[in-house]
Amino acid sequence: MGARTADYLVIGAGIVGLTVAAEIKRRRPAASVLILEKEDKPGRHSSGRNSGVLHSGIYYPPASLKAKVCGAGAKEMAAYCEARGLPLKKLGKILVPAAAVDVPQLDLLLERGRVNDVDVVRLSADELKRMEPEAGSANGEALFVRSTSVVSSSDVLASVVSDVRGAGIEILCGGQVGRVDPERRILHWGGDSIAYGHAINTAGLHADAVAHLFGSGERYTLLPFKGIYWKLDPSSGIAVNHLIYPVPDLRVPFLGVHTTTAIDGTVYVGPTAVPAFGRENYRGLSGVTPSELVRIGSHLARQYLSGRDGFRRLAWQEGRRYFKPWFAEAARAILPRLRPEHLLPSTKVGIRAQMLDKETGSLVTDFLVEKGRSSTHVLNAISPAFTSAFPLARHICDDWVPV
Numbered sequence: 295m296g297a298r299t300a301d302y303l304v305i306g307a308g309i310v311g312l313t314v315a316a317e318i319k320r321r322r323p324a325a326s327v328l329i330l331e332k333e334d335k336p337g338r339h340s341s342g343r344n345s346g347v348l349h350s351g352i353y354y355p356p357a358s359l360k361a362k363v364c365g366a367g368a369k370e371m372a373a374y375c376e377a378r379g380l381p382l383k384k385l386g387k388i389l390v391p392a393a394a395v396d397v398p399q400l401d402l403l404l405e406r407g408r409v410n411d412v413d414v415v416r417l418s419a420d421e422l423k424r425m426e427p428e429a430g431s432a433n434g435e436a437l438f439v440r441s442t443s444v445v446s447s448s449d450v451l452a453s454v455v456s457d458v459r460g461a462g463i464e465i466l467c468g469g470q471v472g473r474v475d476p477e478r479r480i481l482h483w484g485g486d487s488i489a490y491g492h493a494i495n496t497a498g499l500h501a502d503a504v505a506h507l508f509g510s511g512e513r514y515t516l517l518p519f520k521g522i523y524w525k526l527d528p529s530s531g532i533a534v535n536h537l538i539y540p541v542p543d544l545r546v547p548f549l550g551v552h553t554t555t556a557i558d559g560t561v562y563v564g565p566t567a568v569p570a571f572g573r574e575n576y577r578g579l580s581g582v583t584p585s586e587l588v589r590i591g592s593h594l595a596r597q598y599l600s601g602r603d604g605f606r607r608l609a610w611q612e613g614r615r616y617f618k619p620w621f622a623e624a625a626r627a628i629l630p631r632l633r634p635e636h637l638l639p640s641t642k643v644g645i646r647a648q649m650l651d652k653e654t655g656s657l658v659t660d661f662l663v664e665k666g667r668s669s670t671h672v673l674n675a676i677s678p679a680f681t682s683a684f685p686l687a688r689h690i691c692d693d694w695v696p697v
């Protein structure tokens with residue numbers, strides 16, 4: 295058995311782990327920082343499978359950590375892409391109330407946007423018709439968020455990986471975290487034991503399980519929600535000029551089926567937020583284990599029975615979206631002319647690392663960071679953690695990691 299040491303040990307090489315590692319090294323250049331990644335390379339999960347939208351921060355309650363880091367993160371990520379010559383499309387986002395009940399949310403979002411310093415304006419029915427003729431709206435009106443952009447998340451990730459390696463940080467890929475002895479600060483990794491000064495858990499879809507190895511985060515458990523995308527057939531005759539989003543149900547941390555125009559011009563419709571049967575259950579029954587199935591199933595059943603936070607409506611709506619006709623119905627809320635045959639299959643699929651708070655029985659909506667013994671646990675790094683990555687990493691280093 296080999297023995298290694300690291301002043302700072304980061305578990306998980308997604309955008310959060312990479313930016314936290316880079317920030318630690320920037321603050322403590324002489325410290326050794328080691329990243330552990332279970333896959334053969336970084337970015338196999340959420341950071342390489344998302345919509346690539348740099349969100350403006352309009353949705354989040356002003357006191358939340360998301361509100362604090364999202365808007366600043368979008369500006370910083372856009373500047374990073376421009377500085378590195380990475381593709382960036384400044385498309386702007388149109389937010390439409392898909393049903394009459396969503397109309398009052400326009401005022402709430404406009405106010406949140408104002409408080410969160412987002413460049414947002416209300417569009418009259420005429421303005422909406424002119425800017426986005428295909429978009430549907432329950433009262434004809436919409437909000438327009440000018441600053442929303444799209445990037446290629448895989449290009450961003452590759453660039454950040456190269457920055458991290460260039461700063462002298464090693465990324466060890468293709469291992470498994472085994473036993474952790476938080477008292478002696480030793481973590482087992484395949485055949486190695488690693489003595490660490492401080493560990494940072496940024497394990498995304500496994501962040502709760504890794505936290506539990508350190509005796510932390512016992513209150514939280516992960517409920518995976520799958521994001522399935524379809525492609526809009528270019529021959530459908532439906533032209534999309536901006537990103538079109540429905541006004542979301544702000545009680546749940548999902549944004550609703552929307553359009554995203556990728557860097558290559560492909561218009562994706564999605565993602566869903568359908569319950570997945572495993573943390574990495576991207577297709578069919580892959581990534582499904584009986585014990586995880588029972589854990590997820592029992593938590594979902596409890597949530598459904600409690601009916602908390604609009605969960606019953608969410609489960610009913612989203613569960614059906616596994617099937618194309620129901621998915622198309624959801625998409626028609628923002629694109630009324632869309633028919634199922636306008637949707638082409640897509641291999642793009644991601645799973646959200648959504649935490650459930652077992653004490654309150656609620657889905658956690660904000661980012662969550664918890665202190666453990668000589669360790670920091672980043673839980674619930676759901677959307678918009680990609681957008682927010684740089685300021686989020688600084689926040690984690692300011693408040694949660696001894697650097």
Ligand SMILES: Cc1cc2nc3c(=O)[nH]c(=O)nc-3n(C[C@H](O)[C@H](O)[C@H](O)COP(=O)(O)OP(=O)(O)OC[C@H]3O[C@@H](n4cnc5c(N)ncnc54)[C@H](O)[C@@H]3O)c2cc1C
Pocket residue numbers: 305306307308309310311330331332333336337338339340341342343344345346347348349469470471496497498499500501504520521565643644645646647675676677678679680681682
């Ligand atoms: C469908 C979808 C669409 C999204 N769209 C957007 C968007 O448009 N804009 C936006 O800002 N955000 C978006 N997000 C959210 C965003 O992708 C995530 O918030 C972000 O990528 C989280 O990064 P992460 O580093 O925490 O997780 P990840 O990228 O999942 O990285 C965690 C890493 O930890 C590794 N790991 C796990 N367990 C272990 C272990 N035991 N040992 C070692 N390594 C381990 C994993 O292999 C993985 O590489 C979206 C997410 C999804 C699912």
